[in-house]
Amino acid sequence: MLRYHRRMATKPYHHGDLRAALLTAAEAELADHGIESFSLRQVAKRAGVSHAAPAHHFGDANGLLTALAAEGFQRFLGAMLAREASAAGARDRAVAAGLGYLDFALSRPTLFRLIFSSRKPDFNKPALFEAGDAAYAHLVALIEDLGGGPPDILALWAMAHGIADLAAGQRLRMMVDMSDAERIEVIRRLLLRVLPG
Amino acid sequence: MLRYHRRMATKPYHHGDLRAALLTAAEAELADHGIESFSLRQVAKRAGVSHAAPAHHFGDANGLLTALAAEGFQRFLGAMLAREASAAGARDRAVAAGLGYLDFALSRPTLFRLIFSSRKPDFNKPALFEAGDAAYAHLVALIEDLGGGPPDILALWAMAHGIADLAAGQRLRMMVDMSDAERIEVIRRLLLRVLPG
DNA sequence: CTCCTATCTTGTCAGTGTCAGGATAGGGTG
DNA sequence: CACCCTATCCTGACACTGACAAGATAGGAG
Numbered sequence: 001m002l003r004y005h006r007r008m009a010t011k012p013y014h015h016g017d018l019r020a021a022l023l024t025a026a027e028a029e030l031a032d033h034g035i036e037s038f039s040l041r042q043v044a045k046r047a048g049v050s051h052a053a054p055a056h057h058f059g060d061a062n063g064l065l066t067a068l069a070a071e072g073f074q075r076f077l078g079a080m081l082a083r084e085a086s087a088a089g090a091r092d093r094a095v096a097a098g099l100g101y102l103d104f105a106l107s108r109p110t111l112f113r114l115i116f117s118s119r120k121p122d123f124n125k126p127a128l129f130e131a132g133d134a135a136y137a138h139l140v141a142l143i144e145d146l147g148g149g150p151p152d153i154l155a156l157w158a159m160a161h162g163i164a165d166l167a168a169g170q171r172l173r174m175m176v177d178m179s180d181a182e183r184i185e186v187i188r189r190l191l192l193r194v195l196p197g
Numbered sequence: 198m199l200r201y202h203r204r205m206a207t208k209p210y211h212h213g214d215l216r217a218a219l220l221t222a223a224e225a226e227l228a229d230h231g232i233e234s235f236s237l238r239q240v241a242k243r244a245g246v247s248h249a250a251p252a253h254h255f256g257d258a259n260g261l262l263t264a265l266a267a268e269g270f271q272r273f274l275g276a277m278l279a280r281e282a283s284a285a286g287a288r289d290r291a292v293a294a295g296l297g298y299l300d301f302a303l304s305r306p307t308l309f310r311l312i313f314s315s316r317k318p319d320f321n322k323p324a325l326f327e328a329g330d331a332a333y334a335h336l337v338a339l340i341e342d343l344g345g346g347p348p349d350i351l352a353l354w355a356m357a358h359g360i361a362d363l364a365a366g367q368r369l370r371m372m373v374d375m376s377d378a379e380r381i382e383v384i385r386r387l388l389l390r391v392l393p394g
Numbered sequence: 395c396t397c398c399t400a401t402c403t404t405g406t407c408a409g410t411g412t413c414a415g416g417a418t419a420g421g422g423t424g
Numbered sequence: 425c426a427c428c429c430t431a432t433c434c435t436g437a438c439a440c441t442g443a444c445a446a447g448a449t450a451g452g453a454g
Contacts, residue, residue, distance in 0.1 A: 035233060119231045154360075154383070158360045159391070162355030162362070169313055193352060237441075248404095
């Protein structure tokens with residue numbers, strides 16, 4: 001009884017929404033230390049919970065990263081859709097998607113790496129597979145609206161991904177010196193090079 | 198004396214060329230388990246040496262990966278040059294470089310990831326910085342031979358890198374079904390889209 | 395032959411992921 | 425209301441990891 005009241009005064013035994021809290025903590029840890037130094041215990045500590053608490057919600061560390069990757073793919077698609085909202089016509093929409101692709105890579109580089117360059121997430125897990133598939137399906141739809149085929153899909157995807165991945169890795173020194181408007185204009189022209197028609 | 202002879206019968210105390218042996222062992226470990234599960238002790242075990250032996254040659258784990266990345270960049274440049282050897286003209290040479298870019302990513306995906314998508318290597322270290330710079334300088338030279346400028350450099354680099362990174366991550370299902378000749382022809386056309394002129 | 399330095403080993407420490415077993419909360423059943 | 429049942433969370437333990445300190449060994453310089 002006494003222990004009960006002392007606990008209630010400080011912190012409840014049951015978190016309430018630990019799963020979501022762990023996901024946000026994991027993303028923060030990922031952004032701070034990178035995927036390669038990712039620590040499950042640090043995530044638990046950041047969420048204010050014991051080191052074994054995540055196991056019940058995600059199984060193991062890869063399970064957490066798999067769930068985070070699935071959520072990341074949704075936000076990745078959201079970043080593209082956000083840019084497309086202010087686009088007129090199929091051609092402009094495809095370009096906007098490419099800009100959204102880059103937006104995501106720049107604003108959340110480690111999440112971008114988790115999604116595209118990590119072996120940790122399990123892509124056989126339905127939640128992640130479907131999230132990734134939805135993003136790809138959207139890309140396909142964009143090209144089909146332009147009357148393009150498989151080679152055009154690959155062209156747009158590779159160009160957008162190449163720019164995004166190099167930018168996420170800070171390999172494009174030439175771009176940090178440019179203003180937002182300049183950068184957008186350069187990327188726009190690059191994407192227009194590879195679009196069909 | 199007795200211990201001495203027993204040692205010589207099995208394994209010498211001094212390795213002879215441990216530094217090189219550790220680099221090859223590290224690359225093998227990297228290919229087997231990926232960067233994110235890379236273990237310095239496993240590398241030492243594979244090289245048949247104690248777990249603290251690498252420290253003397255590379256300082257810490259990141260030091261080993263930095264040295265490996267520098268060597269990787271040289272082989273990366275070598276892969277491009279190998280393709281360019283059988284090319285006629287500046288235009289064909291730029292396309293060949295892109296094919297070599299992909300060759301490297303497909304034959305050594307984890308080394309490719311170490312070079313372009315990892316935080317572990319220290320790019321301030323001269324050996325690595327210069328190796329990476331040499332590869333970039335070669336790319337610049339290829340475009341300048343074509344009379345292109347900075348946007349054209351970015352265009353070729355982003356397209357080649359996008360294809361290579363997606364392929365290294367096994368994201369291009371459409372390409373595994375194709376023959377080598379088909380794949381080369383598709384990539385060639387993609388690269389020609391972004392070259393100037 | 396002696397010493398000196400580079401090289402490699404052994405031993406130890408804190409930190410990590412995962413598993414087993416125990417504690418707690420809250421809801422459903424009698 | 426009393427009971428228990430399940431999901432949730434914690435504590436403790438184990439093997440593994442990277443890093444450091446101190447000792448052992450080899451081979452060359454003097």
